[in-house]
Amino acid sequence: MNKDIKTFIKNNQLIKDRETIVLGLSGGPDSIFLLHLLAEYYKKGTIKLIGAHLDHQWRTDSGKDTEFCKESCNELNVPFVSATAASLNLNLKKGSKEEQGRIMRRYFLETVAYEHKAQLIALAHHAQDQQETFFIRLIRGTTLSGLTGMRPQYGAYIRPLLETNKSDILKYLDDHKIAYLTDPTNVSDEYLRNRIRKRVMPALQECDSRFDQNFTRTMYNLQASEQVLEQLTLGTFQQLASKKNDGYQLTYKTLLQLHPYLQKRILMFWMIVERVIFTPTDTFLDEIIRFLLQPTSKAHTLHQTWKLVKTKDTCYIDHTDSDTSL
Secondary structure: OHHHHHHHHHHOOOOOOOOEEEEEOOOOHHHHHHHHHHHHHHHOOOOEEEEEEEEOOOOOOOHHHHHHHHHHHHHOOOOEEEEEHHHHOOOOOOOOHHHHHHHHHHHHHHHHHHHOOOOEEEOOOOHHHHHHHHHHHHHHOOOHHHHOOOOOEEOOEEOOOOOOOHHHHHHHHHHOOOOOOOOHHHHOOOOHHHHHHHHHHHHHHHHOOOHHHHHHHHHHHHHHHHHHHHHHHHHHHHHHEEEEOOEEEEEHHHHOOOOHHHHHHHHHHHHHHOOOOOOOOHHHHHHHHHHHHOOOOOEEEEEOOEEEEEOOOEEEEEOOOOOOOO
16 A cells, blocks of 8 residues: 555655655544654655644643654654644634634644744645545535645645545554554544544445545546636736735726636635735625725725725735734
C-alpha cells in the first residue's frame, strides 16, 4: 500500500527534497499511519519532520493523548511539539465545536510551521474523509467549488492519504502491531459527519460496490471543471482590475454586466487577494452586488475592519484601521 501512496505523492509533487514538514498529529489511526509513512522519508534524510499535537482540553484525560503522540514520535526519533487550547488565547465564541476545533488546529499548526520555518503542513485526511466532506457540503448547500472537496495540496497544506481507504490504513496498523488512539466522539450521532459515516456511506456502497472508484473519478471531473472556472475568473478579474495603492480597484459597471455566477466568483477572488476577513455566503455577496447597483450609495461597511468604496466608474476596498492578522 505504501508504494501506491508514494506514487500519489510523487504524481502530485507533494514532497520535495530538504523541505520541513509539520504533521498534524491527533494520535488516531490516520495521523499515526501518516507519521510512520513520513518517517520513512525522514530517516532517509529526504525531509525534516515535526510532529505537532494540539490538546483541545475537551476531556479531562486529554493530556494522555499528548503523551501518546509524544511517545509515538520519540520511537521514530521525530521531533515533537504540543500546545493546549488555553495557551493559544484565541477566545473563540462563535461557530460549532467542530468549527472552533478546526480554527484552533489551523492556528496552532501554522504557528508551528512559522516558528520552524516549515514549508508544508501534512494532514491525514483519507478517501472516506473526502466522501464525507462532499455529502456534508451537499446537505448544507454549497457551490461547485465546495463540491470539489479537498485537494492533495492547497497552499502549505498537503494530504498524502487523500486516495487511501480507511480500511487499508487500519489493516496496515494492525498487521504491523502499531498502536493508535480511538476518539470516542467518532461514534457519537451528535455530529453530522458521524451520521453520514454510519448511515449514508454504507448504504451507497451496498447500492454499488464500485462506489469508491466512481466517486474518485467524479471528484477528478469536478476538480477539472473548477480549474477551468478558476482560469476564467482570474482572466476576467485581470480585465476588470487595476492597481490602487496596495490593492485593486474594479470597474464595477462592467462587472455587473457579467453572469451573476461569475460576478460572485470574481468578488470572492478579490476578497481573498486583498485578505479580507469574510464568510463566503450568498447573503454576503448579494449585499455587495445590491450596493453596486445603487447609484447613490458611495460606501458600504460589511465588516468592522473594512468597507467597500464606490467612485464614478470603479470600486475599491478601504483597509483603513483594518487588521488581517489571525
